[in-house]
Amino acid sequence: MTGASAGIGRAVAKQLAASGVGLVLVARDGHRLDELAEELRDNGAGPEVEVLPADLSDLSGLALVEKRVAADEAPIDLLVNNAGLGYEGPFHSQDAIEISETISVNVVALVRLTHVALGSMAARDRGQVILVSSMASLQGMPMTAVYSATKAFITSFGEGLYEEHKGTGVTVTTVLPGLTRTEFHERGRWNLDKWPSVGWQNADAVASATLTAAAKSRPEVITSWHNRALAVITTKAPRHFRRATIGWFTRRN
Template sequence: MPTALITGASGGIGKCFAQKLAAQNTNLIIVARSEDKLKALAQQLQEQYKIQVDVIVKDLTQTSAAQEIFETTQAKGLTVDLLINNAGFGDYGEFAKTDGDRQIEMIQLNNVALVALTHKFLPQMREKGSGSIINVSSIAAYQPIPYLSVYAATKAFVRSFSEALWAENRQYGVKVLVVSPGPTETNFFNEANFPPSLARNAQSMSTPEEVVDEAMKALENGNAAVVVGGIASKFITGLSSVVPRETLLNLLEKQFKA
């Protein structure tokens, strides 16, 4: 029975990945900071699907987290067949006025932890000639976004990093996919301190189930990347290739200014 490790599994897209994979008879290693939520999810999925669910309570903004997660899986004799780097957050506001420590934590979680976990588990996948990695990015990856400057930059990093790994690892039987959802029905806007007026103006939102279904379909097809969110998301991600850079930035600054 395959095993998937999912970060940010206590809610939203990560929780939905756990539920979908459990229904497909996949054992799970679920990671997040919220012990109560993880244990409740683990109990539910174990009882419903008769799978094994290991809980790792870890704050991925801590620099030692990825190493500790890897050591825990090794100590338990767990082999990770599917790594889903889903944990991440955003923070709205003018960069000069934001909490600097929070910006660094965002980079640590969205990028450093993702790279570190990938670097721990990818060699094992290459060695056995199979395995998959899903990295969750965002349509914010396709252009700089004023007032979400660090968040958009972290997601652009995830997109570029993941697509490069897709090309490097196909020959070893390892699939790598970057998923870029548009606005999704999660707690993102609240956690990012988005002004209510801007949150209300967000394009029609995808459900976490739609994001996960599209991601799993794209992974099965061996795609390098998938954008989720219908025509609106496809349109947004295509703008940067046809609109002059400064024109696009001026438009985005007006759109995202509270």
């Protein structure tokens, strides 16, 4: 379970623990992971809760997690690829290190952990992978172009993998949350002053929609009715219209 220290990942971890699932909690902040593990144990999480602090933007941190995912003696039956980030601002003036960090965590780490997990799951013909993408994957977004492109990668990647494993004991579910109240926007310096206040979800609601969809082996889930309605408009409208609309909306805000 990556990105378990905060937001959606923390909510997914709590819901999994409440249903008796053992967990390996991954994020950079080991202190927050220890606190969460303690809380889960205090709340009676029966199975083991492991803490694995690692920076997924760093190849040595990623290697640590790959090693744990590959460990035969304690196989991972469910990989939740949730860790992610995205910075807002004009692409040309974004920090190059932050651009690399976004691609490394959202794409490189997610692909490599999925690769290791599916290798082991395919051999056992059993397992589930959850990929946390975003509504931002449905349309190239001005001012968050790198972030939305990384999420478009995830949605496409998940769709391909779902079909690749169809009819086997392995499933891949891609999750498209919309605006969710977590630390995400503050970390990425998003200015949401003029964004609509309606349609936001909380992390618990996203987590429960995620786990319900995975339990039903769904290929993809949009986590609220509001965003499902938006997705119908987004995906059915002609591409030039969508591009012009999101451009107008971004300039207005």
